[in-house]
Amino acid sequence: MADNINEYFVQLTYKWSKILNEEKLYQADPDSSKPKFFITAAYMYPNGPIHIGHGRTYLIADIIARFKRLQGYNVLFPMGFHYTGTPIITMAEAIENGDKDLLYLFKNVYGVVDEDIKKMVDPLYLARYFHNVSKEVMKLYGLSIDWRREFTTIDDDYKSFIQWQFLTLYEKGYIERGTHPVGWCPKHEMPVGMHDTKGDVEPEIGEFVAILFRDDNGVAYPTATLRPETIFGVTNIWVNPDKYYLKIRLSNGDLWIVGEDAASRLKYQLDFEVVDRLPGSSLIGVFVTNPITGERVPVLPASFVDTSFATGVVMSVPAHAPYDAIALEDIKGSDKLRELVSNITPKVIIEVDGERVASAYQALKQFKISAQTEREKLDEATKYVYSLEYQRGFMVKDLKVLDRFREYIEKEVCGRPVKNAREAMESLIVNNNLGTIIYEILNKPVYCRCGTEIVVKLLKDQWFINYGSESWKTIAREALEKMKIVPPEARAQFEATIDWLKRRACARTRGLGTPLPWDEKWIIESLSDSTIYMAFYTVVHRIREALRGIKALPKEFWDYVFLGRGDVGNVAKLINVESKVVDYLRKEFLYWYPLDMRVSGKDLIPNHLTFFIFNHVALFPSSLWPRGIIANGWVLIKQQKMSKSARNIIPLKNLIDEYGTDIVRLLLALNAEVYQDENIDMDMLSKLGKSEYPQLLLEIHDTIIRIYNNASRLRAEETTLDQLFLAKFDYIVNEIMKLLEEYKLREAGIKIFYEIKELIDSYLKLVETPSRRIINVIRIWLGLISIYTPYIAEEIWSKTFAEGRISAKVLELPKGYDKNMLMSLRYADMIIDHVSNIVKALKKPSINLVIVYVASKSMQKIMKNVLKALSTGLKVNEIIDNVSKEMNLSKKEFGKVIKALYDIAVTVPEDLRKLYIESDIDELEALKITKMYIEKKINAKVMIYDAEDPAAPDYGAKKRIAQPLRPGIYVE
């Protein structure tokens, strides 16, 4: 250990992980004599080795598991591996294509040898490789996992379990079929999300209404708009005169005119054949009819029209759209089409703040726009008008409309906010076949990584889980309400997620995983097959033991095990085993379920963790709903999120081999509370990991062993100093248990490793030989230490108490603490504080004597009552009333006194207030007990007087000012 203190901890890691795993210390079976605690953490995707981000989540789960074991719970902490989905396949493909970044990562960061990399073109090989590597690291890392229950999500039994889940959801009506627009790469023929576009651009899909304006022959000009309510202000239709248009025939026989480039994109949404190709200029002058107002309007030319966007045909609303306004003015200014436009005037159909103004013309002025070519300014002006009218606009009341729509329009549109009118118009148009919804990429162009421009594709016959169901949401909320959520702030995010969740596609055509049982060409998508797998852990090992060789377990089997449905005998017969086997599985499931705690990264709140709630409430009765969620923060590397592209992933193994498990666990546990992001940088690693933590643990090691080895020489009799020490120790342990109960693992850890250590060190300094009771103190301390740093704890335990393993011990923890002693100690600390404050003000280098005058017992009694009244939340005047009445004091005489005490009381720390009320020791006694302690701390002699004692000398006139909790202090 000479040149590298960490070497010792690395040795401990290998030594103890081997011993503890061989002894199968963490295997948990049902035991009705103990309370159970079932905790899981999100299983990992083995497309890389376990890294410190996983390390953090799993450590939180492990610390809680160990804490619960220490308290006497039968704890189950299992682990599986998630193979489902595309990332593993994508990664194998990238290897095959010789992706340089990835190969670098694998070789230099993950330490994979060439031979293995070659085999990783097989996705399953890749997954198994990282699965095995990660599992070994989890063992080294001290995770107290029951490995008998390990599985992957492509195991046959797991697949039959997922099929059961989906069949059940299907039966309950939570699964439905429908169409859905997605970003789509025409070359790959695959949906594309943000992660597979060039520059990671999220393709924003906008919903347009294509309104059908028809010419006299019935040919439709589908004008695409985001603002269907402006149809009342249409004065004409725009086409681009310099581009080509296609006449297309839809499957229902309808003829449409659309932009040539638009047609190539529309074919992913509509079925049609091309009938004719026409130059845009040939369409100019055609008259078409507005389907809502019945007005006849001309088709006019405008160069701003993009024939590749949406339909390539747009309607013109000059009063409310800057582009339309400027284009119209351009034509008016030219000679050619003057006749057509001479009697066109912009129609204002929206009023803002009660004023009927043509916002578009105002915007043109405001943004100083004078030509159609000023695209940038026009876009800005459009955005401005759009948002102004959407936020503050109301439809005017006298809209021109065809008789057949009048009633509806007057009710739903006239005088209504633009927001509402828009929805009303959309449904009117769509429901009456006056138009249809088409989708377009709003931030077009967006390119696939392959360079192809993305289009919108309407996926048909897609399977969905309907998280939008209101009744389902209601029970999900009910479950959430009963759950413990850490951190509490995350609850709002869960609530918001439940609110906005809609139906979600749950199956894909590609990837690893389970086929939909009723439509096997679809693979259940990976976030959908990992919502209730915690239930699977409870029985998987028994299934493999007892039902070996049975691949596909029927629905009836799972119905019985998880829902108690059906007849056990029949089910057993179905799979050809004895009834008691099936019966046992049901019992083990019921023993462990419900899940007590789920730990996962906070990024999974809007998806996995909420789906987890939804699926549990859909399938299980409320008695089996999960009880808690911890959403932990990330691990940041130099303030950056870890990512493969940033090349800043730190595999957990690398840290363990450098620092040792116990040190890594402290690094991850003590530097951020569970819900915060934890930042890691080299400074911190070298400072804490190489020096502070190893030293701290070694000091603890030495201290405990020294105390234990001197056990024969310990004192039998007890002094007040011992009692002070024990009271404080018991108190700290109590605080630690409370913090752990609230999952404040960092704060609890700091108390274990620093506060207790400090207390013991200072105690050892104060006494010549420690009391015999210190043996039990170090025993409890060691137990607490083992929660965070199991290996050093086992090492010390094996050299001292050496009965079994500390990791498997249940500890007798102190039930309470000696309140009188603790009160004395807190009181003494307060005096010490005051004294040092005075000394500071005096600017004296040193002091010799401190004289303390303590207020009378009767005053102390009043103070107690004031404190009691204060703790119930009373105000000053109420306290004065209350206390004087209760103690039968005259208000006139004591009002001021009580007020003075109140003023002191509010400055006293809450814990001391509580102790002051609860203990039955008075201040004079407290001081006598702690006199020696104070003297040692301030390094001066202390004299104590009762302020009411006439015989006491009055130094510095401090005798009179003595008050309860604020004694008179004179310093010399």
Place this chain on the structure above:
RNA sequence: GCGGGGGUGCCCGAGCCAGGUCAAAGGGGUCGGGCUGAGGACCCGAUGGCGUAGGCCUGCGUGGGUUCAAAUCCCACCCCCCGCACCA
């Protein structure tokens, strides 16, 4: 745009939900001292301003408000971060 979280001293970061323990924990940095052959290693002290007795003033994004009392509660505004789906 919608939704969630947040703005604290030179820097990081607690406190805020349950208003007085708050000039505000804990780090880091800086300054001073000790230790040392020497130290970037360790230990002690200081770190808003004023004050010869435990005190006062100014302060927790900005501006208002409630209260005997506000970093904490309410309102408005400004700014920052995260999520928005078929992607794990």
